[in-house]
Amino acid sequence: MKKKKWMKSVVTMGSAALLTLSIGTGAFAKELPTKPTSYKTVTEIEDWGAAITKVIVDLGRPVPVGSVTKDTFNVHVKRYDNRLANSFLGEGDRVVTNAYVSDKDGNPTKQMGQYAVLELKITPNDSLGSGLNYANGLNAWADNQYTITQQKDIVTSAGKVSGLTVNTFAGGTRVLVDDFNTEKATYGDTTLSYADFTPKVDNHKNPLIIWLHGGGEGGTDPTIPISANKADSFASPETQAYFDGAYVLAPQAPTYWMNGINGRADGTSIYENALISLIKDYVANHKDVDPNRIYVGGDSNGGYMTMVLARDLPGYFAAAFPTCEGLNDSKISDADIQNLIQTPTWFIAAANDTTLPPAINTVPTYDRYLQAGATNVHLSLFDDVHDTTGLYNNADGTPYQYPGHWSWIYVYNNEPTDTINGKTTTLMEWLAAQSK
Template identity: 30%
Template structure:
């Protein structure tokens, strides 16, 4: 009988040890170990990847896209690749690492993080409610098993473009303008300054939307562009206004000019002969307005999907779109400035007539350095207003812009 009790005790102890061993070798990750990475593409900011930090290294070749599921709100995102990285910033694939990167398809219909508020006519950054689940058990290089998880809500968002631009505020008497400034890597010689003016959808004071609404600022700060021409990039944000006037709201371009002057004064390596201006939609109209007010200041400009503003002019309606007819006196002021305008023929917001008539008015005034690219109907899709998606991907246009300097 005594032997029987001893044997039973040994069996129970063995079972207990096995349970402990199993418990120790089976782990789970939680919400604190996951983060969402966003990036800005042609159509604006998208959720681009998820990073899960594991306590131990994983082997990249042992991971598959079916090991995880990702949701934006209640809708799933398509996973394109899963791999490990040795760091959780500026990630690059590695054979093994603690950081598991889940790359998402940027073309998913629910990839965009911004929603457009038609009443206020502005974007809001609302689509950041993400969750990720580990759907299969996976093992570390040490053999530790990590069990499946329920969907883990993601609280941490990493947005590299916001980190690469310094945030600041410019004040001129009672006027306040938020802005972001990208500074190039240090090097000898003077460097150009490029100013990007956002559209109506990015009006506000969060000092973020002007970098997230389009890929304008990012176009000029990519490693490939900066390798060719080290440049400063200034992205100001015009305050919100109910009338949707934005950059042609009274006094805003005067404040902007003072901001530009201040940035140049603060950075003695900026080449004052190479100040470039580009803008989209309302920012394109702001571009024309800035050129008219400062015709001897800028080396060249790229207005996209806008029109020339003239105080007191009345809007002309063409279907759902509108524009302002150019003023001949203003157009004459621009005849010496290199300008390349872009717009889609079927733009439903700002009529292409705004750009076409502005360019013709400058040419009629004797301008030899102005040109226009009109995208045929159907080429800019699904949003024909967003012709900047084509223009900023035109490498020839970027080369054209940067070749100029004031004589």
């Protein structure tokens, strides 16, 4: 008889413990109603281009800090490029690397919040994370459609939130890119789109940095030239600090700057006159641009245009920084060299560039600058283009290797250096010091 009572007590105690455990873990917690849910994306421009680095999920009701972890949701994306006849690009799950409760802007909260930030893994060769798609020679913003599916309960003191499927897109933020204004200007039968950045109001004139995009960034959306590679970095606090605030102007060609009057890369550009007019109008309309500190640079197709402008506007720019430039040395006459050397110039390229080999473009032209007596000309010729952040590696553990043509990555990260007056000087330090 005593044995039966003991067994009954054990069962009763076990049931109580199980009930306590269930309430504590939310297994039997009340299901809480939620308002309609949605998500926003956060895009950042990395060395290789635009990447969606976060989604901010509206959970439909406030939840406590710590109740959302990287295992709470599965994040799936389907990608489309609506320019293509077959618009579907692919789909797959994104890897969530971190998660936390936040406010609507993605800032971590201290107690409760209705939103959750899901940070997503990005790598240079993971197309699922890309904000853009490159097709038919041009970049465009992709249509990235996310479905965020709850995998684990979110437990609150009032009950639990479970079973959420979030697939309503509520907009996106593009870090730095959204700090640029976008406009158009028409000259004759040519319309150029452009993006521009205005520094904070101060009590002095500011320099102007003009950046001319590569071959894949033409068109009529001027956010593409500052997003397909990290040209938005000219507006970053780090770069702006070198100039104590600088305007940034990123014009966009409808097609290619290298489209010449008589053929591709023939030493001319059908957009030159319109581009010169745009630059001069921009300076005239922004009274605090310092006309003695206008800098022009560009990559590849834009490096070509940089050389054309420096040649045809001798002495107009305080400095030029053509990168993997495509104006073949055979297209440059000795008279052209005399014009070109009037602009202090810093060339950047990689020796293994097979798209626009520096052996027939940058290097012989640089040598001719020196032979012509140029005293303020520099060359950064890198062996290759590889990751310098330490974040991305090849399978063998060596730094991730980018195509040799992508030497613009070094420009955006201020990697080029030279010894000037006995001091190691970076490209941005040099550029900021140039004045007519």
